[in-house]
Amino acid sequence: MKTFIYRVFIKVWLFSAVGLGLFAKVDKVEIVNDVHPETVDSKNQFALIGGGCFWCTEAVFEQIDGIISVISGYAGGQTENPTYKDICTGKTGHAEVIKIHFDPSKISFTQILEIFGNAHDPTTLNRQGADVGTQYRSTIMFYNEKQKKEAELWKEKLTAKLVDAVVTEIVSAPKFYPAEDYHQDYYAKNPEQGYCSFVIRPKLKKLGLE
Structure with missing residues (x-):
C-alpha cells in the first residue's frame, strides 16, 4: 500500500512540476521500477551502490552535501519483493544497497564513488568486517553508460593505489526494492x-563526518 501511495505521489508531483515549469530542461526521463526517474535534469541524478551493511553506507551518505535523499534496499538477486x-539467508542473490538521489551541481557521481571507496573495503569479496555473505558484496549498479565508464575508471585507479585488487562488481542497475521502514x-x-555505536560511529569519525 505504501509503495502504491508513493508511486501516486511521485506521478502527481512530476505532473505538477512540469505544469509549473519547475523543470526548465529535460533531456531524458528514464523511469526505473516506476518509482524514480533516474535522469531528470541538471540537479537530479541517482546512484545505486552497495558496500556492506546498508545501515553504514546510508549513514555516511546522509551526511554529505549535495545528497538529497538515501533509501536503503535490496537489488541484484532473483527473489521478488525480498524481505x-x-x-539474511544469503540465498536471494540480492545485495544490501542504497539508492542515492543527488544534485550533480553540488556533487558528482565520481565524487560519490570516491566517498564510497573510503567508506568500505572494496578489496574483500562478500565481506565487510564481521558481516559475511554475498548480500554484503561491494557493488556499483550503473544507470547509464556514463556512470559505467566512471565506475570502471574509478576501479582501475583505486586498484593501482592499493596492494590488493578492488573486487567491486560493476553491473547494470537491476530492479531496486526499498527495505522495510525500520531500516530507513x-x-x-x-x-x-550496539552496531551503530561500535561500527557506524567510528566509521563516521574516521571519515570526518561526526
Missing part, C-alpha cells in the same frame, strides 16, 4: 544501538 529475513535512517533513529 530482510530473506536477505537507521543510524539517525538508533544512534545508541
